[in-house]
Amino acid sequence: MEDFKILEIKTSVFADNSIQAGKLREELKDKKVLLLNLMSSPGAGKTTTLTRTINALKDRLTIGVMEADIDSDVDARTILKTGAKTIQLHTGGMCHLDAEMTRQGLEGLDTDGLDLVILENVGNLVCPAEFDTGAVKNVMILSVPEGDDKPLKYPLMFSICDVILINKMDVMPYFDFDMEKCKANIRLRNPNAIVIPISAQKNEGIKEWTDWLENAVNSWCE
Amino acid sequence: MHELGVLNSMVHTIERIVKEQNVTAVHKLVIEVGELSGIVPRYLEQSWPAASYKTFMEETKLELIVIPGIVKCKDCGRVFNAVYSDLNCPDCGSNDMEILEGNDLMIKEIVCN
Ligand SMILES: Nc1nc2c(ncn2[C@@H]2O[C@H](COP(=O)(O)OP(=O)(O)OP(=O)(O)O)[C@@H](O)[C@H]2O)c(=O)[nH]1
Ligand SMILES: [Mg+2]
Ligand SMILES: [Zn+2]
Ligand SMILES: [Zn+2]
Numbered sequence: 001m002e003d004f005k006i007l008e009i010k011t012s013v014f015a016d017n018s019i020q021a022g023k024l025r026e027e028l029k030d031k032k033v034l035l036l037n038l039m040s041s042p043g044a045g046k047t048t049t050l051t052r053t054i055n056a057l058k059d060r061l062t063i064g065v066m067e068a069d070i071d072s073d074v075d076a077r078t079i080l081k082t083g084a085k086t087i088q089l090h091t092g093g094m095c096h097l098d099a100e101m102t103r104q105g106l107e108g109l110d111t112d113g114l115d116l117v118i119l120e121n122v123g124n125l126v127c128p129a130e131f132d133t134g135a136v137k138n139v140m141i142l143s144v145p146e147g148d149d150k151p152l153k154y155p156l157m158f159s160i161c162d163v164i165l166i167n168k169m170d171v172m173p174y175f176d177f178d179m180e181k182c183k184a185n186i187r188l189r190n191p192n193a194i195v196i197p198i199s200a201q202k203n204e205g206i207k208e209w210t211d212w213l214e215n216a217v218n219s220w221c222e
Numbered sequence: 223m224h225e226l227g228v229l230n231s232m233v234h235t236i237e238r239i240v241k242e243q244n245v246t247a248v249h250k251l252v253i254e255v256g257e258l259s260g261i262v263p264r265y266l267e268q269s270w271p272a273a274s275y276k277t278f279m280e281e282t283k284l285e286l287i288v289i290p291g292i293v294k295c296k297d298c299g300r301v302f303n304a305v306y307s308d309l310n311c312p313d314c315g316s317n318d319m320e321i322l323e324g325n326d327l328m329i330k331e332i333v334c335n
Contacts, residue, residue: 003335004249004333004334004335005245005333005334005335006331006332006333006334007239007240007243007245007331007332007333007334008330008331009239009329009330009331009332010328010329010330011235011239011328011329012235012326012327012328012329013228013231013232013235013253013327013328013329014228014231014232014235014327015235015329016231016234016235016237016238017231017234017235094226094227094230095224095227096224096227098227098231124224126224126260127224127227127228130228130260131227131231152309152317156260188317188318
């Protein structure tokens, strides 16, 4: 009979990633750089919101952007037009970024002199919630056409976010989206989340969001 | 493909653990998959050959134990399986609940030879 040694460990599958992410956050604290992880379903408006955010804050903060995409560089080209320092990260088929890939991205971007780095994560609501990237703040965008019951279907994503932006408010009249119900559903998953309705396309509601963000950067970099 | 990324991450976690324990070969892994983890056991099994390819666990077997998604209704206190009742309390219909079990993806045992 073969002799097996059994290690009973009871560790999360994601343990190693969480350790790496924790280290990265400490380094970012030392460097006084706030890393923001921006997540959503495909097409909810991450790139459009990012453009508005950079334009609102670029006179007061030095911003860098990491665009994660499975294979293309369309979004990075869009962001480059704002003048922000931008890098494209290809995940090679992976539907999320982990802490190690984020670290490599930050090295490639070079964070010297930056106050804020925004990571546009791969568009989906499952894996980006499981994998801590090392970000200091997590923000997600839920767009009106996706429906007010998304917080019930993707509980983990909603529970890890500091801010939830409800985007595409301009199309509200055409959808059966109940804002109060949506807020109640979010509260079930995350009582502390800040909910801000915006229309990235019409540039509405952006100030409340960028005020929050500027505040977060200032307290992190103190 | 969510499951492949999850397994890649797991390979790194195990790599660190076995190094600490001075183990070189892993015969079998026992993984607990919670029904509320969002991860599909069948897809995990299918992705394992690709995730372990050219790693030190290429020959390692993967055994999965499914942990039921048990929740407690915050309104009436009823404890029930969330998957079978479609995330609604069978007694009062509320969807405000606390997860008691079945939320995680855990490495339970590493069987070494
Ligand atoms: N009506 C309306 N459309 C919007 C708004 N914001 C973004 N869009 C549109 O939604 C589409 C997707 O927007 P993006 O900003 O590219 O979304 P994304 O989340 O970056 O998409 P991926 O990177 O492909 O996942 C584009 O056609 C935008 O013009 C909005 O506030 N209102
Ligand atoms: Mg985009
Ligand atoms: Zn995924
Ligand atoms: Zn109940």
